[in-house]
Amino acid sequence: DVKVTQSSRYLVKRTGEKVFLECVQDMDHENMFWYRQDPGLGLRLIYFSYDVKMKEKGDIPEGYSVSREKKERFSLILESASTNQTSMYLCASSPGTVAQYFGPGTRLTVL
Amino acid sequence: DQQVKQNSPSLSVQEGRISILNCDYTNSMFDYFLWYKKYPAEGPTFLISISSIKDKNEDGRFTVFLNKSAKHLSLHIVPSQPGDSAVYFCAAPKGGNMLTFGGGTRLMVKP
Numbered sequence: 001d002v003k004v005t006q007s008s009r010y011l012v013k014r015t016g017e018k019v020f021l022e023c024v025q026d027m028d029h030e031n032m033f034w035y036r037q038d039p040g041l042g043l044r045l046i047y048f049s050y051d052v053k054m055k056e057k058g059d060i061p062e063g064y065s066v067s068r069e070k071k072e073r074f075s076l077i078l079e080s081a082s083t084n085q086t087s088m089y090l091c092a093s094s095p096g097t098v099a100q101y102f103g104p105g106t107r108l109t110v111l
Numbered sequence: 112d113q114q115v116k117q118n119s120p121s122l123s124v125q126e127g128r129i130s131i132l133n134c135d136y137t138n139s140m141f142d143y144f145l146w147y148k149k150y151p152a153e154g155p156t157f158l159i160s161i162s163s164i165k166d167k168n169e170d171g172r173f174t175v176f177l178n179k180s181a182k183h184l185s186l187h188i189v190p191s192q193p194g195d196s197a198v199y200f201c202a203a204p205k206g207g208n209m210l211t212f213g214g215g216t217r218l219m220v221k222p
Contacts, residue, residue: 009152034144102156
């Protein structure tokens with residue numbers, strides 16, 4: 001079974017803090033993705049990576065950056081958290097096919 | 112601009128009856144569609160897919176219908192069970208193994 005894990009299930013941060021969300025997959029997948037889920041908006045792609053040290057912007061990259069130093073790990077960074085970044089963050093990986101495998105999500109609250 | 116839309120944010124169905132979840136899309140070049148299911152506090156899991164060359168795909172209690180002329184697909188669950196209560200997302204690939212998701216429909220199956 002594919003396993004995608006995320007470092008925290010719940011996180012509370014203050015406005016202006018730097019926030020790191022970590023994601024690890026154990027299936028040697030090339031592609032990894034970061035989404036945020038908001039009611040009525042579905043899942044919106046923030047960034048994705050198709051290889052180590054490679055990244056591409058998704059639909060809503062503003063205010064975020066990513067890092068992929070190792071194949072199994074994809075980090076999402078909020079340089080200066082803001083209240084409008086309060087959301088559920090979902091990481092996913094895929095082996096180069098359309099189907100994606102998701103982690104359990106991190107619910108981030110920015111106060 | 113969402114290329115995949117789910118116009119019903121919620122649906123309530125009695126146990127044993129049929130659940131029909133709808134999805135509309137704008138891009139006639141989509142060659143594949145997927146449905147994901149998401150329970151609270153869990154990541155989405157892949158449920159069923161359909162290729163654009165087909166008009167129906169069935170997997171147990173789940174059937175997806177595709178109407179290309181109307182740019183519409185639907186997920187039928189029959190019979191519905193309380194464990195089917197979840198948020199359902201339709202999705203389509205938009206290149207580079209990226210997916211674009213609809214806004215989701217929350218299904219509630221009442222015992």
